Amino acid sequence: MARAEATAPEKGTPVGRRVFLGMVGLAAAGVAFGSKAQDWLEHALAPITARDGTGLSTFLPVGRFRIYSVTGDLPGKNVADYRLKVGGHVSQPLTLSYADLQAMPPTDLNKDFQCVTGWRVHNVKWTGVRLGDLLNRAGLMPGAGGVQFRSFDGAYTESLTMEQALRPDVIVAYSMEGKTVSREHGGPVRLYVAPMYGYKSCKWLDAIDVVAGKPEPGYWEERGYDVDGWVGKSNGRDDKPTS
Numbered sequence: 753m754a755r756a757e758a759t760a761p762e763k764g765t766p767v768g769r770r771v772f773l774g775m776v777g778l779a780a781a782g783v784a785f786g787s788k789a790q791d792w793l794e795h796a797l798a799p800i801t802a803r804d805g806t807g808l809s810t811f812l813p814v815g816r817f818r819i820y821s822v823t824g825d826l827p828g829k830n831v832a833d834y835r836l837k838v839g840g841h842v843s844q845p846l847t848l849s850y851a852d853l854q855a856m857p858p859t860d861l862n863k864d865f866q867c868v869t870g871w872r873v874h875n876v877k878w879t880g881v882r883l884g885d886l887l888n889r890a891g892l893m894p895g896a897g898g899v900q901f902r903s904f905d906g907a908y909t910e911s912l913t914m915e916q917a918l919r920p921d922v923i924v925a926y927s928m929e930g931k932t933v934s935r936e937h938g939g940p941v942r943l944y945v946a947p948m949y950g951y952k953s954c955k956w957l958d959a960i961d962v963v964a965g966k967p968e969p970g971y972w973e974e975r976g977y978d979v980d981g982w983v984g985k986s987n988g989r990d991d992k993p994t995s
């Protein structure tokens with residue numbers, strides 16, 4: 753299996769409890785962006801958490817996201833300069849500012865954010881525009897089968913089938929916990945695909961391209977994750993709760 757958000761061993765050998773607790777301390781002290789140690793830790797701990805069944809969230813700092821960026825960079829854009837492009841297989845391509853998004857009917861989602869490597873942040877409040885509303889505004893052309901996302905980090909991509917994209921719990925989020933989505937969390941605008949693992953939620957959202965037929969797999973899917981990243985039902989989670 754080629755699944756690794758980390759470059760370190762994806763299947764760590766089980767470690768003893770003292771080492772384990774020490775490492776949790778390390779993680780708490782340095783939940784640093786881009787920390788390979790942290791990623792390694794999550795993978796190394798999976799066998800333990802699987803055995804005692806309590807899950808990583810019991811041990812790791814509560815309410816903390818890990819900040820991920822495949823480029824090792826946190827690209828930034830001012831709210832004032834931000835533009836979202838919606839194009840491809842649509843009748844009316846759009847270029848929307850942050851204010852344009854805010855002027856559309858808002859959707860609030862209070863849901864968990866869960867990474868496939870095991871961490872979960874409970875009950876996060878996201879606000880944004882339903883992806884379906886954006887797609888309808890752009891006007892889907894016959895044969896539109898999927899949606900691809902590009903990040904202004906220049907590297908990350910994601911995609912959804914049209915059926916997934918039109919779900920009411922998939923939003924283009926401009927606010928998290930009542931504030932503009934921060935730079936490290938992929939702001940000012942990111943995708944939030946509530947029913948799927950975090951990797952589907954493209955940060956620093958730059959463009960949405962509607963495609964005819966099947967969409968291309970995204971960045972992590974090229975590297976082994978399931979295209980249909982349903983929480984609990986993908987990436988071997990049903991029968992094997994470790995990553």
Ligand SMILES: Nc1nc2c(c(=O)[nH]1)N[C@H]1C(S)=C(S)[C@@H](COP(=O)(O)O)O[C@H]1N2
Pocket residue numbers: 757817818819820821822823866867868903905908936937938949950951952953954955956
């Ligand atoms: N552009 C971009 N989007 C991304 C990623 C990334 O590295 N780059 N990582 C994904 C993964 S694996 C997860 S779990 C979430 C993490 O979101 P956070 O950094 O806000 O915690 O973002 C997803 N979207």
Ligand SMILES: [Mo]
Pocket residue numbers: 757820866867868869949950951
């Ligand atoms: Mo993730």
